[in-house]
Amino acid sequence: MDLRPSGRDELAAMLRAATADGRVLDIRGGGLHSRRGWPFTPDDVLHTAGLGRVVDYEPDDMTITVEGGVTVGEVLRLAGERGQGWPQAPSEPGATVGGVLAAAAGGRRRLRFGPIRDSLLEVVVATGDGRIVKGGGRTVKSVTGYDLPRLLTGSLGTLGVIVQATLRLWPLPMAEQWFSARGEPADMIDMAQGLLAQLHRPTAVIVGPGSLHACITGVPDDVVPPAGMVDATEPSGPGPGVVEIGVPPAALPALARRLSDDGRVFEAWMGTGICRVAVSAPEDVRAMRDLAMLHDGHAQVIDGDDALRADPFGPVPAGADIMRRIRASFDPAGILCPGRFAAAEPVPA
């Protein structure tokens, strides 16, 4: 069954009912990050599109408060009208704010602007048993209490439904441009390392198989094509079927060389340690994880069918027992995406 709450009260009532009846829910925003974690079979799918209000936008404070079902595109449109932006956002306009936060799915400007978790100031979440819980604060700086915004970011819907988020916005830059080059993979990787060394705070330096993209942000005098590069647009990612590798940033050149040699389709976000690789079979996932672990990193499936997600995360993380207890307190009946995040999974006694 599809559940479509039109506001937080109705959402809370639906969650209380699901908890009482033991009905397992999947949570769906724009549907762009739903193929993550271990597969599970929901009884109902809860759609967040009805949580679509812009609650407050204070341009002079550079903060915006929106409900979880508001799209990234809508936030960018409203902010853009006032000369502001959300630089940590991903490039899919149809993704919802709640969805990208729950998936910690930030965009390609991370090198300069940081991960998406740094843009979430306050979060309101509906827990599995229908409590409405707020964490953080709407001011641009706050250390008031435990950091629920960071805990919720990347929780993949297992701690609650993101009802509302207050985001920190930034002024739109005076100038910004993507540039690209094509050539031998080894040359592209060398050029990328050159850019990281020469440019002060580049916005993105992205290596693909035989390609290089760079984004430069700042004042017009600084936004000029690096040697050997021409004007371009933001690259698109690999997929469907994607593993995201996280390794120490300095390991990315070696990783990119290896992926190029193996003929993989990938995008390596140089300087950040993140690399997304197209995969089509479970053995690809294993190969990517082995490669990541060789470089002291990890690999998770961020988009894949059930077969690809047989082992989506790899080894058990440190503190899994802490995660389980947190999960159990936010979702006592275990109805929110159970199984997706098995380390955090409560198990009925």
Place this chain on the structure above:
Amino acid sequence: MTTTAGALADRLRHLLGPDRLLEGDLARNLYSHDGSIVGGDCGIVALPETTDEVAACMRMAHEAGVDVVPRGSGTGLTGGAVPLEGGLVISLARMREMGEVDVANSCMWVQPGVLNLDVSMAIAHLGLHYAPDPSSQQACSIGGNVGTNAGGPHCLAYGVTVQHVLGVEMVRPDGEVVVLGGVAPDPPGYDLRGVVVGAEGTVGIVTRVLLRLTPLPPDVRTMLLDFLSVSDASAVVQAIIAAGVIPAALEMMDRNMTMAVEEFVHAGLPTDAAALLLVEVDGTAAEVNTATEVVERVAREHGVRTVRVAQDEQERALLWKARKTAFGAVARVKPSYYLHDCVVPRTRLVEVMEAIGEITEREGVICLNVFHAGDGNLHPIIALDRSDPDETERAMRAGDQIVRACVAMGGTLSGEHGIGVEKRDYMPLVFDDDDLEAQACVRRAFDPDGRMNPDKVLPTGTRCGEVGLADTQVPEGTWI
């Protein structure tokens, strides 16, 4: 079976030797205080030097069922490091080793007792620095910074401590050592690293910290602007940011504070100004030039009297010294001070400054203001003589009204000092019972027995409801 507190002391003395277990009255008195005006009751103090020793201390305290209060340099301003009812204080002050700088990944592991400023000094020759720079950075420790999620003037553009801590090694309340986060970004699972930073020592003891190191900017310019009214200065803060410039730092100092600082530092500050703004812009040469033009233009539009641009590194250092020694300068006015660090939305700055003025005047106390104006993070410093009970009472009343005024304007309790004991009972002003219970549950997930820095952060009586979860019940064949 638990052992008694005396038996715990015996075991700790055996582990650390008599020199590193402090039991005398002098030490117990010293460790009953921090930089705040909160006083407590200290049991015994352990001074471990390694992670293994911390883990052993924690195991012993766990077995004895004794509360543990972690402590860094003790510069905290909210009583976070003050033991309230005996128990074991574990000081990390002797854990002062820095690991090798990982230049390729721009990061470095350090022990928690390392002082904040020492990090930046140790890596400056590599063209790197550690961005969070609390004004107490010559004295405060990295471990304490992690506990409070410390800020500083440059957090306006660079972000607070949690944005610069890639990972932590933490001894859990039962003595187990875990590493959360790391050099590789976004490990699978919940971001426990993000929860540990700012948890004020209530979830475990951080024994190593992986710091993100930031390249020094190629160019920097520091400007001192002076105004004849606080509201003009506040308007400039707003207008600079509205013009699309996020300075590296944007600090305000009112006249009371300027006079105290100038007597102390002799930086040539205009003591007849109602408010000063210290503005620093950095980046490429082109970025700095553009930002400087914007700042000067906006300031002139709002009646700035003079714009002083630091001509060299020496003058820049002098201006920053004036800013960062401000708390110390209060001693020229009164022997002690009481302050809050509420945050308000930047758009409410003028209003809140007026409110603070009215409140402190009504209570008849001297208030000096020096604060992070760019992010709305106030530091109203009420100077007082604590031997005068009436003045102390009036200072407390004024502080209470200031907190309530800030919250009423959409603000929050703390921007960078934390909650500790002092602001604990204000938490219900910003969070309801469900919010606080959820926070209590997060805390309890780390510390099921509730022995870590008890009675801090959350108001007395905040409880996590019973959660019936046995750790050992794990589905076959899944992640764990």
